[in-house]
Every structure is written in structure tokens, then in C-alpha cells.
Amino acid sequence: MRIAQVYWNDILAGTLTEVNPNEYIFCYDNAYFIDSALPAISLTLPKRQQVYKSNFLFPFFFNMLAEGVNRNLQNRQLRIDEHDYFSLLMATAQYDTIGAITIKPEQEIKR
Numbered sequence: 541m542r543i544a545q546v547y548w549n550d551i552l553a554g555t556l557t558e559v560n561p562n563e564y565i566f567c568y569d570n571a572y573f574i575d576s577a578l579p580a581i582s583l584t585l586p587k588r589q590q591v592y593k594s595n596f597l598f599p600f601f602f603n604m605l606a607e608g609v610n611r612n613l614q615n616r617q618l619r620i621d622e623h624d625y626f627s628l629l630m631a632t633a634q635y636d637t638i639g640a641i642t643i644k645p646e647q648e649i650k651r
Contacts (some may be wrong), residue, residue, distance in 0.1 A: 543646040558626045587619040
């Protein structure tokens with residue numbers, strides 16, 4: 541099981557968990573959920589106090605990955621299996637993403 545923290549503009553929004561390669565879970569952080577001024581991270585993941593489950597990496601997160609040649613280069617340089625989308629997401633979506641969402645591996649979170 542691997543866990544990543546999902547941030548919206550550097551505010552902890554929730555947790556993305558890969559239970560196994562065919563089971564993913566996303567849930568909003570309680571503090572983020574309670575604050576009505578904070579938006580849902582995606583239209584496909586409305587801000588609800590429920591656990592979202594999927595048999596594949598949620599499309600919202602999958603679409604944060606590079607495509608084509610760029611993804612192939614990232615896989616080779618980072619030595620990540622081309623079908624390990626969760627590892628690639630954690631390795632590439634930590635700092636400079638197009639939107640407000642960043643993904644950080646749980647072990648790197650400073651408490």
C-alpha cells in the first residue's frame with residue numbers, strides 16, 4: 541500500500557492511496573472538508589465526506605501525468621516502470637504542476 545498527500549495551493553486537501561495496482565482510494569482531509577471556502581479538487585471528485593474508490597488511478601490524477609515521448613523520458617530517467625502510474629505521479633507532481641494540485645509522498649511530509 542502506498543499513500544500520497546494531495547494539496548490544493550499548499551493546503552492539505554486529502555489522501556490518495558494505492559491499495560494495490562487495481563484499487564485506489566481518495567478521501568478529503570477533515571479540516572479541508574469542513575472549510576466551506578475551499579473548493580473540490582475536481583468536478584469528478586466532489587467535496588463530500590465519503591471515500592472514493594476506483595479500480596484504476598482516478599482520471600483526474602492520471603491526467604496530471606505527461607504523455608507520449610515526455611512520459612517515456614520520465615520513466616527512463618526516473619527508472620519507473622511504464623505501467624506504474626502512481627510512482628510516476630508521486631515523482632513528477634510534487635512541485636511544478638499546471639494547476640493548483642500537487643502530490644507528495646506521505647513519507648516526505650514534515651510534521
